Amino acid sequence: DTGVSQNPRHKITKRGQNVTFRCDPISEHNRLYWYRQTLGQGPEFLTYFQNEAQLEKSRLLSDRFSAERPKGSFSTLEIQRTEQGDSAMYLCASSKTGVNTIYFGEGSWLTVV
Amino acid sequence: GENVEQHPSTLSVQEGDSAVIKCTYSDSASNYFPWYKQELGKRPQLIIDIRSNVGEKKDQRIAVTLNKTAKHFSLHITETQPEDSAVYFCAASIRTGTASKLTFGTGTRLQVTL
Numbered sequence: 001d002t003g004v005s006q007n008p009r010h011k012i013t014k015r016g017q018n019v020t021f022r023c024d025p026i027s028e029h030n031r032l033y034w035y036r037q038t039l040g041q042g043p044e045f046l047t048y049f050q051n052e053a054q055l056e057k058s059r060l061l062s063d064r065f066s067a068e069r070p071k072g073s074f075s076t077l078e079i080q081r082t083e084q085g086d087s088a089m090y091l092c093a094s095s096k097t098g099v100n101t102i103y104f105g106e107g108s109w110l111t112v113v
Numbered sequence: 114g115e116n117v118e119q120h121p122s123t124l125s126v127q128e129g130d131s132a133v134i135k136c137t138y139s140d141s142a143s144n145y146f147p148w149y150k151q152e153l154g155k156r157p158q159l160i161i162d163i164r165s166n167v168g169e170k171k172d173q174r175i176a177v178t179l180n181k182t183a184k185h186f187s188l189h190i191t192e193t194q195p196e197d198s199a200v201y202f203c204a205a206s207i208r209t210g211t212a213s214k215l216t217f218g219t220g221t222r223l224q225v226t227l
Binding site: 031 | 119147157
């Protein structure tokens, strides 16, 4: 499967713990996006990378959230000191420069208990 | 920033009937409008998209129309089938030199009944 790959697919964590999600984009896609989706809502933009550079961050991305894409390939999204309100599906997506189409991964479900 | 509104939130049609979902956007600079289909627990999948220099686009049973003046766009599904049942999201983006992040609507749950 050469699509966008995310892991873990599901994560249950206790409030206050840190979690990290990984995203492997479609190869040769230099743009990588993170979105968050809660039940009954559309995906909400969190942040975006062009190669290794993080070019834009949403106001939704509080100080407890950090995303990296160190070598311009895979990306990680870390949430520190998780809160119940962080429970959501975290979607990663990728695209090529000059092409509008954004391809999504299957998402990583986070449940904070 | 951009705001996208989507209606209706739920839509039930009989197999073979047509379904129409409507979206409005707020930022006149938006120039790319994709539609995604999301089945329960699955990834959003692009089904059709339209750019601002085009008024209508069709792909088999699916069509999208865009009215830039009124800032609204619509998804039309003809001859609906049970496998069309899913949540559909419209989205809009402003294509700049370095970014094309999407702003999504709140989704329409389409139920196609036999």
